[in-house]
Amino acid sequence: MFANQRLLPPVFLLMLVVFVICVALSTRAGIGVGDKASAADPKLADGLAAWEQVYSVLASPRCINCHTATNYPQQGDDRHRHFANVIRGPEGKGVPGLNCASCHQQENADSTGVPGGPNWHLAPLSMQWQDLNDQRLSSAAVCRAVTDRSKNNGLDGSGLLKHHEQEPLVLWAWNPGRRPDGTTRTLPPLTHAQFVAATRTWVEAGTPCPRTN
Numbered sequence: 001m002f003a004n005q006r007l008l009p010p011v012f013l014l015m016l017v018v019f020v021i022c023v024a025l026s027t028r029a030g031i032g033v034g035d036k037a038s039a040a041d042p043k044l045a046d047g048l049a050a051w052e053q054v055y056s057v058l059a060s061p062r063c064i065n066c067h068t069a070t071n072y073p074q075q076g077d078d079r080h081r082h083f084a085n086v087i088r089g090p091e092g093k094g095v096p097g098l099n100c101a102s103c104h105q106q107e108n109a110d111s112t113g114v115p116g117g118p119n120w121h122l123a124p125l126s127m128q129w130q131d132l133n134d135q136r137l138s139s140a141a142v143c144r145a146v147t148d149r150s151k152n153n154g155l156d157g158s159g160l161l162k163h164h165e166q167e168p169l170v171l172w173a174w175n176p177g178r179r180p181d182g183t184t185r186t187l188p189p190l191t192h193a194q195f196v197a198a199t200r201t202w203v204e205a206g207t208p209c210p211r212t213n
């Protein structure tokens, strides 16, 4: 092939250089991909994408109105402070004379516009998904809180999945009843089935959390 034997070393050298560059590039790409978790690990990427769906529900008013950082629950899609100066109280159940349960029954009371569910009360402060200015925490921060077993009643991945599947206060968000003015409350951005499916994908990927923020 090579008529001129003196061409061989340079050709060989060129191939070697190309080879080294290829290896270097693929290694760098590998690290970059692992960082952002995309093509390198499809399960992780699916898990992170599923988490963003889960987060879209957690951060929606029907859920986050009970997962506040302040000493009061919120109301409505604008998440304003609960009327009548209702306050959290020691166990999230209000204070004597103004307990949550003195107004909130086991079921929605559509004639008066009071939503209801079993043991209606605020989530503990360890399960807050907002800051003290009522701003939603980032997806990464909520993810860290929800997966921290010292903050979430010791729930592991399957415990979280079960909570999302069955907990009556979670299910309430998809049957939130009527407001005092008779209009129906808005629903979370996914159906309950979609929400459970997204939680399952996230749990099966090992409950990964975004790294930023």
Ligand code: HEC
Pocket (backbone or CB within 6 Å): 061, 062, 063, 065, 066, 073, 074, 075, 076, 077, 082, 084, 086, 087, 088, 089, 092, 093, 094, 095, 098, 099, 100, 101, 102, 103, 104, 112, 113, 114, 115, 120, 121, 122, 179, 180, 185
């Ligand atoms: C004096 C009666 C009363 C008490 C006490 C009370 N609530 Fe309410 N709550 C209501 C009424 C009425 C509404 C409906 C207001 C509306 O939709 O405009 C409501 C709405 C809510 C909502 C809004 C749901 C949504 O997504 O819009 C939450 C959350 C809530 N209450 C939590 C609590 C918690 C937690 C407590 C106890 C710490 C409590 N409430 C105590 C009467 C009360």
Ligand code: HEC
Pocket (backbone or CB within 6 Å): 057, 058, 062, 063, 064, 066, 067, 092, 120, 121, 122, 123, 124, 126, 127, 145, 146, 147, 151, 152, 153, 155, 160, 163, 164, 169, 170, 171, 172, 173, 188
């Ligand atoms: C009426 C108030 C209320 C509403 C509405 C509510 N939660 Fe909660 N949430 C609670 C309380 C109270 C707890 C603590 C439960 C316990 O102590 O067993 C809790 C705990 C949780 C937990 C346990 C883990 C953790 O770190 O917070 C998850 C997950 C959760 N809620 C998800 C949701 C989702 C999703 C929605 C909406 C679809 C929702 N919640 C709506 C009151 C509420």
